[in-house]
Amino acid sequence: MGFFSKDKIAEQVFVKGKKLKCNVCDNDKFFYRESQLNTAIASFFDLDFANKKAHCYVCENCTKIQWFLEKV
Numbered sequence: 001m002g003f004f005s006k007d008k009i010a011e012q013v014f015v016k017g018k019k020l021k022c023n024v025c026d027n028d029k030f031f032y033r034e035s036q037l038n039t040a041i042a043s044f045f046d047l048d049f050a051n052k053k054a055h056c057y058v059c060e061n062c063t064k065i066q067w068f069l070e071k072v
């Protein structure tokens, strides 16, 4: 696969005190990734004020990505 480095371990994530859960498969373990928002996407969502960086939690099970603008 090569998408994740081998030493990464999926972890439970809490957002505002609540456990983050995948809304597709109900899994509660995620890989963390930091991503650059590309300019086209940032403009589309009117996020030019942001630093164009997003925090992503990738579901360990189904790989759905949950995006956050701020570190949670």
Ligand SMILES: [Zn+2]
Residues within 6 Å of the ligand: 022, 023, 024, 025, 026, 027, 059, 060, 061, 062, 063, 064
């Ligand atoms: Zn999932």
